Amino acid sequence: MGILSKRIVVLPxxxxxxxxxxxxxxxxxxVSSRFGHEFTFDYQLMGACAIDATGSPLxxxxxxxxxxxxxxxxxxxxxxxxxxxxTAKVRPEQGLLGLRKELGLYANIRPITAYDQLxxxxxxxxxRIRGTDILIFRELTGGIYFGEKGRSEDxxxxxxxxxxxxxxxxxxAHRAFKAAETRRHQLTLVDKANVLETSRLxxxxxxSIAPEYPSVALDYLFVDNAAMQIILNPRQFDVILTENMxxxxxxxxxxxIAGSLGLLPSxxxxxxxxxxxxxxxxxxxxxxxxxxxxxxxxxxxxxxxxHFHLQEEADCVRDAVQHALDQGVVTPELNPTTxxxxxQVGNFIAYSVLDIADCEVHRNNIKxxxxxxx
Ligand code: IPM
Ligand code: MN
Numbered sequence: 001m002g003i004l005s006k007r008i009v010v011l012p013x014x015x016x017x018x019x020x021x022x023x024x025x026x027x028x029x030x031v032s033s034r035f036g037h038e039f040t041f042d043y044q045l046m047g048a049c050a051i052d053a054t055g056s057p058l059x060x061x062x063x064x065x066x067x068x069x070x071x072x073x074x075x076x077x078x079x080x081x082x083x084x085x086x087t088a089k090v091r092p093e094q095g096l097l098g099l100r101k102e103l104g105l106y107a108n109i110r111p112i113t114a115y116d117q118l119x120x121x122x123x124x125x126x127x128r129i130r131g132t133d134i135l136i137f138r139e140l141t142g143g144i145y146f147g148e149k150g151r152s153e154d155x156x157x158x159x160x161x162x163x164x165x166x167x168x169x170x171x172x173a174h175r176a177f178k179a180a181e182t183r184r185h186q187l188t189l190v191d192k193a194n195v196l197e198t199s200r201l202x203x204x205x206x207x208s209i210a211p212e213y214p215s216v217a218l219d220y221l222f223v224d225n226a227a228m229q230i231i232l233n234p235r236q237f238d239v240i241l242t243e244n245m246x247x248x249x250x251x252x253x254x255x256x257i258a259g260s261l262g263l264l265p266s267x268x269x270x271x272x273x274x275x276x277x278x279x280x281x282x283x284x285x286x287x288x289x290x291x292x293x294x295x296x297x298x299x300x301x302x303x304x305x306x307h308f309h310l311q312e313e314a315d316c317v318r319d320a321v322q323h324a325l326d327q328g329v330v331t332p333e334l335n336p337t338t339x340x341x342x343x344q345v346g347n348f349i350a351y352s353v354l355d356i357a358d359c360e361v362h363r364n365n366i367k368x369x370x371x372x373x374x
Contacts (some may be wrong), residue, residue: 005038006308009069011062013047014092015282016292016342017075023294023346024073024301027320030350031305031313042069046099047077047092047282057095063102066273071304072103074277075297080284092282101141104270107172108140108247109179109303110279112254112264114234117325121259121334124231129257132234135183136254137176138247140268142168143198145244164198164243169205175269176241177213186217186238190226190246202243223250230254251279260333262293265300267307274307276300290341293331295321298349320352 010025012018025041032039044062051057057077066072077092099105112134119126147161180187189206191199203220210218221229223246229236230250234257242250255261261280268275278296286292298321305314324330329348332338340348 048079143244
């Protein structure tokens with residue numbers, strides 16, 4: 001792959017978003033310097049910070065910049081002052097939901113990996129989770145999230161409609177089947193077809209294209225059973241395909257396998273634009289403390305590199321994260337006695353990307369309080 005020139009819009013967002021984004025950008029700068037690519041970073045507002053500055057969670061300038069970008073990197077959105085106020089007219093999350101819809105990001109891809117170094121860290125038994133490698137395809141622009149919603153006139157009842165079209169199901173189902181073809185050839189559709197009509201449409205539609213992927217074994221699980229199976233025996237899963245709300249819930253649940261929500265990246269893709277973000281939220285209690293784990297955002301940046309077809313570069317970032325885990329260069333949620341801050345973990349990973357062989361020296365420098373300048 002030759003030298004690439006790419007424009008990346010960065011949406012740091014709220015809470016710990018700016019801190020974890022800085023580290024991911026640092027790592028991307030290390031990639032561009034090592035491999036000779038030209039990445040430009042365009043910072044824009046979204047979420048509570050955008051409401052404070054402009055009144056809108058997704059200002060037009062942000063949306064325009066994202067439409068023109070080669071990729072978008074997002075930290076997190078959300079602020080407690082809105083969470084406990086159900087009457088708020090504008091909410092930070094509307095920015096994210098609006099962006100997903102406007103950019104047509106219909107497929108959210110969430111890999112769940114049990115890292116050997118962290119098996120003991122998960123509350124689940126190590127022997128149950130060892131070797132887990134699941135890829136969740138969550139539909140992202142349909143279903144109950146985007147259906148008509150409202151209140152009765154006297155406001156004492158409310159509704160959220162869940163609607164799916166065959167087209168909406170087909171486009172993500174094809175992607176999930178194709179992913180299964182490159183992995184362990186197994187696709188599990190998670191739904192609630194014993195109760196919901198939309199779920200029956202999912203089954204019917206997914207079943208109808210299964211013959212196009214003869215090497216993939218398709219099976220089905222009701223979402224309540226799936227929630228249990230993910231914890232009981234996560235190794236049974238390869239690719240999971242599911243609708244928006246079920247995907248939201250089971251991906252947080254599955255994150256327990258990885259040992260920390262701070263490790264899980266995601267990619268949201270559609271026909272053109274693509275957005276990369278950690279699956280964790282804005283963790284407002286940790287804001288500014290330097291304790292947030294930047295790995296989920298850094299691994300999201302690796303998925304961004306995958307999207308640019310920069311395989312070697314993406315693998316280099318993932319290797320660097322593995323190296324940090326091997327060396328115990330982690331934030332406090334993974335080791336309460338750790339000496340490392342968000343920035344130091346990011347620095348270590350960026351440094352590893354530049355030259356893995358020099359990491360030991362660098363680690364000693366961090367311990368001496370001499371962080372490197374990248
Ligand atoms: C996620 C988040 C979002 C969602 C929120 C912030 C709207 O939980 O990306 O999983 O529910 O999709
Ligand atoms: Mn979620």
